[in-house]
Amino acid sequence: MFIVCSALAVFITLAGCLNTNEYNCADTLGCVTIAPGEPIDIGVLQVLSGDLKNQGIMQVRGVEMCLAAKNNRLLGHPVQL
Numbered sequence: 001m002f003i004v005c006s007a008l009a010v011f012i013t014l015a016g017c018l019n020t021n022e023y024n025c026a027d028t029l030g031c032v033t034i035a036p037g038e039p040i041d042i043g044v045l046q047v048l049s050g051d052l053k054n055q056g057i058m059q060v061r062g063v064e065m066c067l068a069a070k071n072n073r074l075l076g077h078p079v080q081l
Contacts (some may be wrong), residue, residue, distance in 0.1 A: 039078045042067075 025031035034040060044063055046056035063081060072079050 003031055028075060037077070039080050041080045044081070 027062060042063070044060055046059050047053055048056045048060075067079055
């Protein structure tokens with residue numbers, strides 16, 4: 001049992017160390033490639049006037065707070081809202 005667990009631990013460790021940059025997009029809508037250091041643009045569609053403006057403003061501020069908590073970065077890229 002010890003040998004099996006040790007072999008499994010070694011296999012998992014080595015599998016995590018594989019350096020492969022090849023990615024096959026399997027999404028039916030397609031995938032986006034972002035160059036290193038290129039910003040990620042995120043848009044939100046919220047009601048900012050009328051009876052529901054308070055909810056929309058809170059949702060936009062929530063996104064802003066989340067981005068601020070991550071220093072406006074996502075996966076190593078700067079984020080523009």
